[in-house]
Amino acid sequence: MATKVATMLQLPYESTDSSSKSSVGHSQTPKKSAIKTSPLKLLDPGRSKLTTVETKRIVSVLDEAIFKVELISLISHITEFLDDLSTILGSELMGTLKEHERLSNNMEALLTQLQREGLKQEDGRGDLVGTEEQIRHLQLHQQAVKSSIRNILRLFQADPLASQAVRDEAYARDLSFEIFIKGLSEFRGFLLEKLLTSPLEEQEKVQFMEEISLRDKKNTETIAALEAELATAIQSRDNEIMKMNAAIRDLKSHLLHLEKSSESHIQRTKQEAEKLQKGELRISQAKCAKIQQDIHQLRAQLNVLIIDNRDSELALRKKKYKVEMEIENWIQKYDADMGEKQTEFEEVDAVYTEEKAQLAELKEKYAVLEQEYSQIKEERKRSQEKKERAERELAIMVRAATHIQAFWKGYLVRSLLKSKRKKKGKGKKSKK
Amino acid sequence: SLPKKERDSQTQTIIADIQKKITDAFEVFDHECNKTVDVREIGTIIRSLGCCPSESELHDLLAEVEEEEPTGYIRLEKFLPMMTKVLMERRYRPIPEDILLRAFEVLDENKCGHLTKEELVKYMTEEGEPFTQEEMEEMLSAAVDPETNTVRYRDYITMMVVDEN
Numbered sequence: 306m307a308t309k310v311a312t313m314l315q316l317p318y319e320s321t322d323s324s325s326k327s328s329v330g331h332s333q334t335p336k337k338s339a340i341k342t343s344p345l346k347l348l349d350p351g352r353s354k355l356t357t358v359e360t361k362r363i364v365s366v367l368d369e370a371i372f373k374v375e376l377i378s379l380i381s382h383i384t385e386f387l388d389d390l391s392t393i394l395g396s397e398l399m400g401t402l403k404e405h406e407r408l409s410n411n412m413e414a415l416l417t418q419l420q421r422e423g424l425k426q427e428d429g430r431g432d433l434v435g436t437e438e439q440i441r442h443l444q445l446h447q448q449a450v451k452s453s454i455r456n457i458l459r460l461f462q463a464d465p466l467a468s469q470a471v472r473d474e475a476y477a478r479d480l481s482f483e484i485f486i487k488g489l490s491e492f493r494g495f496l497l498e499k500l501l502t503s504p505l506e507e508q509e510k511v512q513f514m515e516e517i518s519l520r521d522k523k524n525t526e527t528i529a530a531l532e533a534e535l536a537t538a539i540q541s542r543d544n545e546i547m548k549m550n551a552a553i554r555d556l557k558s559h560l561l562h563l564e565k566s567s568e569s570h571i572q573r574t575k576q577e578a579e580k581l582q583k584g585e586l587r588i589s590q591a592k593c594a595k596i597q598q599d600i601h602q603l604r605a606q607l608n609v610l611i612i613d614n615r616d617s618e619l620a621l622r623k624k625k626y627k628v629e630m631e632i633e634n635w636i637q638k639y640d641a642d643m644g645e646k647q648t649e650f651e652e653v654d655a656v657y658t659e660e661k662a663q664l665a666e667l668k669e670k671y672a673v674l675e676q677e678y679s680q681i682k683e684e685r686k687r688s689q690e691k692k693e694r695a696e697r698e699l700a701i702m703v704r705a706a707t708h709i710q711a712f713w714k715g716y717l718v719r720s721l722l723k724s725k726r727k728k729k730g731k732g733k734k735s736k737k
Numbered sequence: 738s739l740p741k742k743e744r745d746s747q748t749q750t751i752i753a754d755i756q757k758k759i760t761d762a763f764e765v766f767d768h769e770c771n772k773t774v775d776v777r778e779i780g781t782i783i784r785s786l787g788c789c790p791s792e793s794e795l796h797d798l799l800a801e802v803e804e805e806e807p808t809g810y811i812r813l814e815k816f817l818p819m820m821t822k823v824l825m826e827r828r829y830r831p832i833p834e835d836i837l838l839r840a841f842e843v844l845d846e847n848k849c850g851h852l853t854k855e856e857l858v859k860y861m862t863e864e865g866e867p868f869t870q871e872e873m874e875e876m877l878s879a880a881v882d883p884e885t886n887t888v889r890y891r892d893y894i895t896m897m898v899v900d901e902n
Contacts, residue, residue, distance in 0.1 A: 704840075708837065710866055714789070716789075
């Protein structure tokens with residue numbers, strides 16, 4: 306926001322202390338460098354030293370006047386404490402100062418007299434106006450005072466030590482004098498500046514100032530606009546706040562109301578609760594009594610039970626001990642048995658391994674024998690086959706022989722019968 | 738194709754023929770003319786009727802026709818139906834020529850087309866249903882070529898088949 310405002314205001318941001326840096330080249334090209342460095346440079350004098358004798362003189366006269374005024378302003382003070390300063394001021398200066406005191410006192414007396422007579426009037430130049438004679442008298446006095454002052458000043462100028470001492474008393478100076486001296490020194494500065502700048506530069510300055518003022522005007526406009534905006538914003542915020550306040554007020558009243566109602570409610574509930582509590586308390590006391598009674602009864606029962614249980618426990622313990630003893634015996638027996646069994650097992654195992662070895666040996670032998678057996682079997686099979694083949698062949702041969710024999714027998718019988726029949730046929734001539 | 742009646746009558750005549758043949762053959766050996774023959778003649782009778790049974794087959798047939806208590810004689814009464822049946826069914830027919838030839842070839846181990854006399858004797862008296870000495874001699878006289886002393890069985894078979902027909 307700040308930067309925004311700054312740009313709006315078009316403030317020249319360059320600081321004035323940069324003037325000391327650029328002041329070196331002022332005598333040659335004041336204008337150019339001024340424009341180059343900073344807009345504010347334009348306002349500085351064109352050069353730092355006075356070039357002409359006239360101007361130097363003017364300035365020195367002004368300086369002297371200021372110096373004198375400073376002294377004069379302290380004269381009344383000095384005259385008051387004249388004795389304190391006597392060592393520094395010297396006899397001549399002391400005398401003139403005393404003279405001056407006297408003259409000024411006279412003049413004051415005259416002025417008061419004039420005032421009392423109501424003749425005092427002030428014209429434009431500040432001179433007193435009175436009767437012709439009085440005025441003349443006054444003018445004479447004025448003349449005397451003036452000359453006395455001139456005298457004093459001249460003496461002071463001749464004695465710089467005294468003048469320095471007097472100037473050290475500056476704290477006692479009157480306020481009006483102070484303002485006047487300040488005005489004079491300002492005037493001296495102003496004049497010096499004026500003398501240091503040329504007319505052309507002045508014109509530029511004026512132009513620059515106009516620009517600045519124009520810018521300033523714009524800035525003020527912007528500011529006004531922003532302010533208006535701000536005002537509306539504030540207004541709206543105020544409204545908001547007002548609304549909020551109203552709401553808060555409402556809420557507060559509501560809260561108060563609630564508090565009241567809740568208080569009453571709480572009171573009521575408390576009363577009810579107390580009533581209830583009393584009732585409950587009574588009931589609970591009754592219950593407690595009953596329970597207490599029960600407890601007594603139960604405790605008695607418990608005691609009886611405990612006694613009983615102790616008896617039974619004792620019996621059981623005895624039994625347990627007995628059983629444990631038995632178990633121990635059993636275990637011992639079992640251990641002994643197991644030991645025996647173990648040794649037995651080991652023996653058997655040894656035998657078993659031996660037999661196993663034997664078995665392996667026998668197996669080897671068996672394998673050899675089996676091979677032999679298979680060979681023999683093969684041979685037998687072959688011989689069997691051979692035999693069968695021979696038998697088959699024999700059977701075929703037998704069949705063949707039988708066939709031949711049967712056929713031949715048949716043939717023989719028939720051929721015999723045939724020859725017999727022929728013989729018979731020849732003999733008997735039987736039927737054919 | 739013939740009607741049943743006709744066929745039946747034809748069969749009847751055939752059976753009658755066959756039975757007549759059997760009776761004739763039987764009567765040849767019925768020396769006492771009492772419709773019985775010696776049991777030893779039965780083989781001859783069956784063979785004379787054109788059958789060629791082996792000895793074991795003949796034995797089976799005999800068992801059929803013999804009396805419950807063997808008397809040594811066979812009656813026509815029993816022989817006729819059995820033989821009729823055998824002939825009707827054409828059982829024990831002589832084996833064909835080619836099978837006979839193959840039988841000889843089996844015995845001819847060298848496959849040279851002939852058997853020596855010794856071989857024939859050996860086979861016929863040692864294998865099958867061995868011949869008696871008598872039978873063997875009968876066969877040898879008919880089968881052996883006296884010059885080579887061998888049996889040219891192919892020629893011998895041809896001879897027998899021709900004789901049979």
